[in-house]
Amino acid sequence: MARYILQRLGYMILTLFLIATFSFFLMKMLPGSPLSSEQKVTEAQREIILEKYGLNDPVPVQYARYMGNLLQGDLGVSFQLKNQPVTDILLSRIPISAQLGLYALLIGTVLGMLLGLIAAIKNNSWVDYSANIVSVIGISIPSFIFAGLMQYYVGVKLGLLPIAFWGTWQQAVMPTIALAIFPMAIGARFMRTEMIEVLGSDFIVTARAKGLNNTGILFKHGLRNALIPLVTVMGPMAVSLMTGTLVIEQIFSIPGIGEQFVSSVMTDDFAIIMGTTLFFAFFFVLIILIVDLLYGIIDPRIRLAGGKD
Amino acid sequence: MDNILEVKDLHVSFDTYGGEVKAVRGVSFDLKKGETLAIVGESGSGKSVTTRAIARLIPSPPGRIKEGEILLDGKDLAKLKEKQMQQIRGKEISTIFQDPMTSLNPTMKIGAQIMEGLIKHQKMSRSKAKERTIELLDLVGLPNAKDRVDQYPHQFSGGQRQRVVIAIALACNPKVLIADEPTTALDVTIQAQILELMKDIQKKTDSSIIFITHDLGVVANVADRVAVMYAGKIVEIGTVDEIFYNPKHPYTWGLLGSMPTLDNDEESLVAIPGSPPDMLNPPKGDAFAPRNEYALEIDNEMEPPMFKVSDTHYAATWLLHENAPKMEPPAAVKRRMKGFAASSDKKGDKR
Numbered sequence: 001m002a003r004y005i006l007q008r009l010g011y012m013i014l015t016l017f018l019i020a021t022f023s024f025f026l027m028k029m030l031p032g033s034p035l036s037s038e039q040k041v042t043e044a045q046r047e048i049i050l051e052k053y054g055l056n057d058p059v060p061v062q063y064a065r066y067m068g069n070l071l072q073g074d075l076g077v078s079f080q081l082k083n084q085p086v087t088d089i090l091l092s093r094i095p096i097s098a099q100l101g102l103y104a105l106l107i108g109t110v111l112g113m114l115l116g117l118i119a120a121i122k123n124n125s126w127v128d129y130s131a132n133i134v135s136v137i138g139i140s141i142p143s144f145i146f147a148g149l150m151q152y153y154v155g156v157k158l159g160l161l162p163i164a165f166w167g168t169w170q171q172a173v174m175p176t177i178a179l180a181i182f183p184m185a186i187g188a189r190f191m192r193t194e195m196i197e198v199l200g201s202d203f204i205v206t207a208r209a210k211g212l213n214n215t216g217i218l219f220k221h222g223l224r225n226a227l228i229p230l231v232t233v234m235g236p237m238a239v240s241l242m243t244g245t246l247v248i249e250q251i252f253s254i255p256g257i258g259e260q261f262v263s264s265v266m267t268d269d270f271a272i273i274m275g276t277t278l279f280f281a282f283f284f285v286l287i288i289l290i291v292d293l294l295y296g297i298i299d300p301r302i303r304l305a306g307g308k309d
Numbered sequence: 310m311d312n313i314l315e316v317k318d319l320h321v322s323f324d325t326y327g328g329e330v331k332a333v334r335g336v337s338f339d340l341k342k343g344e345t346l347a348i349v350g351e352s353g354s355g356k357s358v359t360t361r362a363i364a365r366l367i368p369s370p371p372g373r374i375k376e377g378e379i380l381l382d383g384k385d386l387a388k389l390k391e392k393q394m395q396q397i398r399g400k401e402i403s404t405i406f407q408d409p410m411t412s413l414n415p416t417m418k419i420g421a422q423i424m425e426g427l428i429k430h431q432k433m434s435r436s437k438a439k440e441r442t443i444e445l446l447d448l449v450g451l452p453n454a455k456d457r458v459d460q461y462p463h464q465f466s467g468g469q470r471q472r473v474v475i476a477i478a479l480a481c482n483p484k485v486l487i488a489d490e491p492t493t494a495l496d497v498t499i500q501a502q503i504l505e506l507m508k509d510i511q512k513k514t515d516s517s518i519i520f521i522t523h524d525l526g527v528v529a530n531v532a533d534r535v536a537v538m539y540a541g542k543i544v545e546i547g548t549v550d551e552i553f554y555n556p557k558h559p560y561t562w563g564l565l566g567s568m569p570t571l572d573n574d575e576e577s578l579v580a581i582p583g584s585p586p587d588m589l590n591p592p593k594g595d596a597f598a599p600r601n602e603y604a605l606e607i608d609n610e611m612e613p614p615m616f617k618v619s620d621t622h623y624a625a626t627w628l629l630h631e632n633a634p635k636m637e638p639p640a641a642v643k644r645r646m647k648g649f650a651a652s653s654d655k656k657g658d659k660r
Contacts, residue, residue: 203412203413206406208398209364209366224417
């Protein structure tokens, strides 16, 4: 098992290296520079700045320097934000996005699983149909609509909750709900389909033939076997929720990484874009590793296929 | 001998969009203590549905027991509530299923799957249940039971898994063991081992077994009595000797004629022509009549009652009516019957 994880970590580093390389050259192929939108800078000043940041060097030299710094954990400095180190910016913003995303993920997944379970048990009853409608709505209506509606009715009309910023738990409620609806809907649909299939398996009949009661059958025999597809979709979902959500952070003025990413792209802030991309990539491969390990925990047949322990 | 199980006029139907499928239409039989009753018949004859109904494992809806009694030690299972039935299943009636590859939970250690019943019905502690589980695995002939209780189903071969399934069924010493084609999904060499195991276990535990199969070779090997089912009814029932040496129903003749054996030199097997009736609209009269070359006029009009051949042997065919023309089984089947008799003499009789 330990060997398997080490091997996977090795691949992760290789993946990240390749992503860093690709992103770097892609960024360099883009026209313009962080200074292109600055009107008041003279030609001479521009030269000085480009020289100072080494932007006049040949691209391979810049690449080698960037990768060298990267190995030491230095992601460079932001051009827009007064020479702040990118690492500091990321570290101040990522925890907020991750926290919001985690809340939404947990609440959405738990509610979705419950909804899907109930729908599966009451298959083809009105409960099932209502759960189905709820999940279709949750999947097809974008989260910013819920966000806007909540802000207007709960925030403005009723004045129950603050409509923006981040810090208190009250401020977290509405963005969390807005974000949780999609994972809830997806979770409910996957759970229902999977559970209905699992409950039709032969081993469920075996469990009934043992005289177990329905709750025991559902949770001891059904749930675990229905979890694999759910974990498969929830992994990437976790990444997209926890790495900052462009729209929701914007709507609620939450100083997360998503909001930062948008403004950096607008200003061609090379270092921050690279840093954020690398962070997304790192988080993504990490989640994939966790998902793969979870597969093994859930289903013993996958455990052996992964590598000998 | 006492009857441990009496099934009286059991009707099971499934409500589908197309209408009511009458899968079992008035089945009656009894099962004595320590006896093995084989139920044979082709696919769709209602043999599995009958036994699932006995264990009340028919999913409802769409299935339901329309009428009839299932008396286990005098208690009518057909009338029990699901909660009460959960106390009976696994404890007094156990089922061994057909396909060991799918009837075990893939994400649960086999030990835990065997222990569940013990913990539920016999209120054993976990450590006690584990001890008993190891005993059970020894009983069903699984080597290294101590190490293997903590393994998962995918670490076992098909035959080993079926041994585990049998151990689950035996866990609480059930009075009635239902074996629903327990060897059909296994290769032939393993089939023989599992059959030997079941016979062995029956000797040790003195349980009663209902053995469903469509393999008459298996029947001859394990059963004391045989019930032949067709289109949701028992058409002939008797001891193994009576069914194999003196079959009365043309359908039984057909089954015997289509059974491959090693010790005959027939060029080809005799197939029963046609296919079973649609149970959505079972035919009036004898359901087997359209496929029966011996069918009489009356077969199309009226269902035959059970005619008594001997105290233990009954068959539902008008051929046994006193006014019916005397019919003999086809020559090929008669040769078979002689063959069976000869080979059982050779074996010196285990019965």
